[in-house]
Amino acid sequence: MTNMLRLIGGELKRLASYKLLARSLATGIVWVLVFLLISKEDARDVAPMLMFVDASIVLMLLVGASFYLEQQEHTIKSMMVLPVSVGQILLSKIISSLVLTLVTVAITCASVYFIHEISFKYVLLLLFLILAAVTHAALGFTLALFGKSFGSMLIMVIVYVVIFTMPSVLLAVNVIDAQYEWMAMISPSHAARSLFTSVVSGEYEWEKILFSCMYLSFLAMALMKFVVYPRFKSRAAKG
């Protein structure tokens, strides 16, 4: 447990040294400005979208950037010869990325509360946030481990956004008819966004929530076990 905390502390320190923590805070400040400029009604629509963006696309990029910066320094190899398991190393990276996401989501929550007096079930939000963030961290790792550089990973993220995120956004703005929503649930992005939308709007479609939770949990576990864990070990050996 002590080593796990030490790993998380080290990761956070490392992310701070790359100024990734400062960038998360800067993003949060931009969201505050957005909420200052929009109405309470619009804030209810925008808030879940911003939370979703922070817990998915931004998180995937964060995981990728952190991974490639670490690869440049060869520190992964050094971590692999410490008396800690690969699972602990990966978990510490996911938790520390989650902390950064929590910071921006907390700023979003505080903004909509203090500016528009909108509150929601924060425990449920935290649960959904963890689920969405862990799944997208696993997706971020997967893309990073298949990519050869941060540039190639960036291209894969763009492809991911076009295939999986755009349909969800088009559904949100009614460009795609709502009858096709179940098809969109296969997208991790849409599953995550529907969770945030439900908790912010206070309209709970439990079938959809249950499906999203199970789907995201299964996807995160499958990616971590069959893709991220073996490929991370192999990449670490190469240095």
Added chain:
Amino acid sequence: MSHAFSVQNLSYRYPKAKRDTLREITFSVEEGEIFGFLGPSGVGKSTTQKVLIKLLEGYSGEIRYFGRNLQSMGKSYYEEVGVGFEMPIHFSRMTALENLKYFSGFYKNRINFQELMERVGLWEHKDVQVGNYSKGMKARLNFVRAMLNNPRVLFLDEPTAGIDPRNARTLKDIISEYRAQGGTVFLTTHLMSDVDELCDRVVFVVDGNLTDISTPRDLRIAYGKREVKVEYREDDALASAVFPLAGIGDNEEFHTLLRSKDIETIHSGETSMEDIFIKVTGAQLP
């Protein structure tokens, strides 16, 4: 004395590779010795080291670490071994002290690294970000990092590469002292002067296979010429003569030369480790 490592018929093939990088290699490393694992680039030295430090799995053959099957050992293995990589492996935006404090915190058994940093000349630069260190300073820091847990076995990959002669001397002294205190070293290097000074036994890796294990001294004798070359002054010019080493004590011509001429040098026909490296591996040193 026990085997620190006993390796039997070790083979390893990288995924997607068409042939094995290591082909049924067998060797043992004795406790308390400095074992030189030598060879040109790309022949399997690093692969062997990566297998021994458990970075690579999926090998065939058997590896025993102090009698225990290496595969059955968990993360506690890293409490006992120290690994000095050739490349820099520190967080470049953290200071040397922050790096060492961080890595040291993971071990149950820790050394007082201040003393070691002072010896390798890094203590006064402890608050400098590692990214601002020179190549030699990073290499010295790698060495300190490898020693943090006072390891039972130390893996070193080119430990003196890029280090100035004075600091290289210090590092070699520390390695010798470590051995004298019972530590075991698995050394991979291209620097044959390091091999000559440090190694108790060496083996060459040639295309995934091993040559016979020997001592540097025995290799120099085996690959050298059994002769003595004498250089002397004669009529203001440099002259030389070569005598067979066998029966040199009774060689009257040799003794007459020593008595009558102004001798400048006498050399036995031992060859250098560099020449042996080239002869055995067929490769040029970088």
